[in-house]
Amino acid sequence: DAGVTQSPTHLIKTRGQQVTLRCSPKSGHDTVSWYQQALGQGPQFIFQYYEEEERQRGNFPDRFSGHQFPNYSSELNVNALLLGDSALYLCASSLQGPTEAFFGQGTRLTVV
Amino acid sequence: AQSVTQLDSQVPVFEEAPVELRCNYSSSVSVYLFWYVQYPNQGLQLLLKYLSGSTLVKGINGFEAEFNKSQTSFHLRKPSVHISDTAEYFCAVSFMNRDDKIIFGKGTRLHILP
Numbered sequence: 001d002a003g004v005t006q007s008p009t010h011l012i013k014t015r016g017q018q019v020t021l022r023c024s025p026k027s028g029h030d031t032v033s034w035y036q037q038a039l040g041q042g043p044q045f046i047f048q049y050y051e052e053e054e055r056q057r058g059n060f061p062d063r064f065s066g067h068q069f070p071n072y073s074s075e076l077n078v079n080a081l082l083l084g085d086s087a088l089y090l091c092a093s094s095l096q097g098p099t100e101a102f103f104g105q106g107t108r109l110t111v112v
Numbered sequence: 113a114q115s116v117t118q119l120d121s122q123v124p125v126f127e128e129a130p131v132e133l134r135c136n137y138s139s140s141v142s143v144y145l146f147w148y149v150q151y152p153n154q155g156l157q158l159l160l161k162y163l164s165g166s167t168l169v170k171g172i173n174g175f176e177a178e179f180n181k182s183q184t185s186f187h188l189r190k191p192s193v194h195i196s197d198t199a200e201y202f203c204a205v206s207f208m209n210r211d212d213k214i215i216f217g218k219g220t221r222l223h224i225l226p
Contacts, residue, residue, distance in 0.1 A: 004155075033213065042116075042202050042216035043156070056213055090155055092214075100146065101214060103156040 002027075004093050004104035012110045013081050021076040021107045025093030031055075032074040033101065034066060035090040043090055049074055050096060081111045114139045118203050118217035125193055126225045133188040133220045135203030142208040145186040147177055150200045150219075159201075162186065173197070198224045 005024045013019050025032050031050045035043035045058035049068035063079045072093075078085055088108050092101035119134040137143060144163050148156040160171025167179040177188045186203060203217040 035214075035216075040219075042204075042218045043214075045213045045215070048213055058213065092156075100158050100161055102158075103148075105155040 004091055004102050006089075006091050006104035006107050008107060009105065010108045010110075012112060015081055015083060015111055017081050018077065018079045019081060019109060021078075021089055021091075021109070023074045023076070023091030023093075023104060025072050025074070025091075026102045029093035029095055029102070030072055031094045031096055032068055032072065033092045033094070034074070034076045035092065036060070037088040037090055037106070039087070046076070078109075083111050085109065086111045114205070114207060114215060116203055116205055116215050116217040118201075118220050120220050121218070122221045122223060124223045124225055127195055128192050130191050131189065131193050131197075131222065133201050133203075133222065135186045135188065135217060137184050137186065137203075137205050139184075139205065139207060143205045144208065145177075145179060146204040146206075146214070147171065147175070147186070147188050148202045148204060148216075149173075150202065152199075156202065159188070193222070193224055195224050195226070197222055 007022045033048040034046040037043040046060050047057040048055045052068045065077045068074045088106045090106045091104045094101040115138045117136045125131045146161045147159040159175050160169045162169045162179045170176045175190050200219045202219045204214045206214045
């Protein structure tokens, strides 16, 4: 089992550009959540997808959007990038209900 | 408001000494509790979790934590640390209201001294 895989591992973008990050969940998991971890901070919840729908959302602007595909993989899109969007973006997969979330290695996004 | 507080941003401890990393939470509903570890340039790995039952939870790498409902705490302990335990540790909660998102603390950096 490959666990949760994210791509790419590193990315450099310019302010104003758009970016797409990808996540493949652990085998058998149906729920994908995305988190933003700024340097020196704990991860902050962005949103969660289940059955291809956004179930809940954290306190992030509409520039952050996502998608879940029928195979449960997911994308995170960020439009009009700001310097403050530089962070480690973590994807977590889980099953519905109070089970543990498994995290990927993350995508390090640098906005210049 | 629901929140997680890790009282120490950094904890230095000598190798083979015991350590406790403190975590308190605030919630109006019952919670599930987790400790995650993050090694440099890595994602998060689950150390242990409390869902129900015994309040003393044992995890990987010799770590354990105790859930104290009256004090709303979930402190992490290890009786003897090793240099390989150098990492960032995050306390986290999710809430028993069908809301599966996880709220993380700001993390505690465990620094092992030789």
